[in-house]
Amino acid sequence: MEGQKEVLRLNGVGFRKNEKTILQDISFSVLESETVAIVGPSGAGKSTLLFLLNRLADPTEGSIYYLDKPLNCYPVLELRRQIGMVLQQPVLFPGTLRENILYGPFLAGRDSVVDLRKYIDLAGLGGIALDREVSELSGGEKQRVALARTLANEPAVLLLDEPTSALDPGSTDVVEKTVQLLKKKKRLSCVWITHNLEQARRISDKILVLINGRAAAFGDTETILTDPAYRQARAFLTSGKNRGE
Template sequence: MKHDTHASESEDAPLLETERLTRLVDGTAVVDTVSVTVSRGEVLAVVGPSGAGKSSFLRLLNRLDEPSSGSVYVEGVDYRELSPRTLRQRIGLVPQQPSLVPGTVWENVVRGPTLRDEPVPEERTRELLERLDIADYEAKDVGDLSGGEAQRVALTRTLVNDPDAFLLDEPTSNLDAGTEAYVEALIREVVADFGIACVIVTHDPDQARRLADRVLSLEDGAVSDLGPAREVLSP
């Protein structure tokens, strides 16, 4: 799967960049002046205690929530210049609960182009289903899937949109250890092979060590540490 080159954007710019990104709720900063970059092929893990603002930060990255100040840049372009539909196609979010719609696996994974009234990329979709080891599940009802299968369907649904980055909110929190390891391996493969950026929120420092190139640690919405995973998460 190849990504289109956005000619108007700087090739030298990071895929994602936040600049003093802030969100206030009832006067309290749930995300407080966070500045960070994420490049293609990189995994950034966002860690911190409960209530630190991890999921709030993730939702700001594709404008599911609106920043109070600061901004996000996609390859050097302020994301307010992109339509929400284009932004969410390029920066896909996989929520903690897969949020599949009633129907078959196929209907779910092609939901993006279907909603946009675009042709379904059938060949690429089947390649992705094969890659994520759910090729035999096209006609299966999503109500009959295991947790790991549902998570792979959600990942496929996002990848069908040919994103530049994807955002993962606790993607393995409801999976057993074996399935967790399998999904983690898929995430690393997809990021490396497709050259996309990944931001993952996790409560598990060990998962962050396994997956992340760099770690952003939040506390009360603000950056408490940022750097290579081996340094930020050192014992």
């Protein structure tokens, strides 16, 4: 879409670990208010690519820009506030719902001014008492707490690594709708790993197909999912290596 600013840009990104090439020559950008889905077979390097965007690792080749500066020019904690991450298995601290959601704002010194209710409602947690221990919650509820906690940092970019693969349809719907709402209201940008092509169709504007650490295709969602030119890339995703959700 014209006029959307570039939020993330990868130029020829590669990553090697223990002499093994995990990612090679990846270039694409993510615009403001845009969701890019990353799809690809197991072991293709999807999670590794997401880790690079959050500086859990650094590329061994190429560069990654966030807005107008290389990623490594930002203090890492500030960067992770602006580029939040939600993983397949929610990582929560022992403690209450309130403590978990206020953790990020507390670190930033704004826990006393934050509107906790906003994030509770966004993540569809309205029916749960704020002083409930998170260890007592269901998997779907925990994942929604993890989402609310990340959103409480008011990130500009959200990285999602199969956030709904272990969730029931109701919780999946909450996560998808929340992200869509924030795209519209806050111009949130997302990079969302999914094994589910139907989910990719619902939530993404563009798709990156990653195969053996390389970008096999990148483009508009409908084009990637329907254009015969991408049949081979799609075939990889439905070849049985791919898990359904």
